Every structure is written in structure tokens, then in C-alpha cells.
Amino acid sequence: MSLERGKTYHWAEILDELDAEDRPPRYALHRDGRVVGFALNRWQNPKAPNEVLVGYGEGRERFAEMFIPEKPVIPVLIKEKESDDVWCCAGRFKFQRVSDAPADKNRRVKPHDIPAIYKIIILTEETNQP
DSSP: OOOTTTTTTTTTHHHHHHOSOOOOOTTTTETTEEEEEEEEETTTTTTTEEEEOSSSSTTTHHHHHHHHOOOOOEEEEEOOOOTTOOOEEEEEEEEEEOOOOHHHHHHHHOOOOOOOEEEEHHHHHEESSS
């Protein structure tokens, strides 16, 4: 099975397909210290899949810093509501740019859902989808 754009998957299926570790930070699906996918929720990443708001703690900063120079093409999965038990594959995306400008971050901060932003990773969809 490969993660296909527009299809939904349960968490265990995603981990299995990507051979990802089931440990924090869960937004950055990872294996052996490398980011192999992003799992984003809509309430904390309202512009996903094109924008990843990276917060602080649980190693989030470290995985963002590893992803940026590697620039892999990875699947991005989105969970629309907290009550959902499935994630929708938005496609395969690649790094476009990053911002840590205070003005950019301040425009996106919301006290309850997005308390602080470390960096904003901007992605673009890969045009050559498998």
C-alpha cells in the first residue's frame, strides 16, 4: 500500500506504510531521525498542507531543523477534527521556504490552538505524484 492523495488512513496504517516511529513529535512522522511525512491537524495548521506551523517542545524544533536542509518529498496527512479517527492524504509535498519572522508568526498565533510558533514551513505540492 502507498499513501494516495485523497484517500483516508488510520494512524496505524500510516505508521506501517511509512515505517515511522510512533513517538513525539507526531506532527513530523519520522524514522531514524529523518522526517518521512507530516501529520497535521486543521485546528493548529489551518493552511495545511501548504503551511506547517511548528511549535515548541517534544523535539518539534529539532525535526523542523532536520527537514529544512534535506528537502525531501513527503506525504502530508491532515486530520480535520479532533473527533476524527482518520487522516486524509493531501498528496506529496516538498520544501519551498521557511519563515521565522515575528510578523509572520504573530499573524498566526491564537491563544488556545496555536500558543507559540517556532517556525513556519511553507510546502508546495510535488507535481510528479506517483
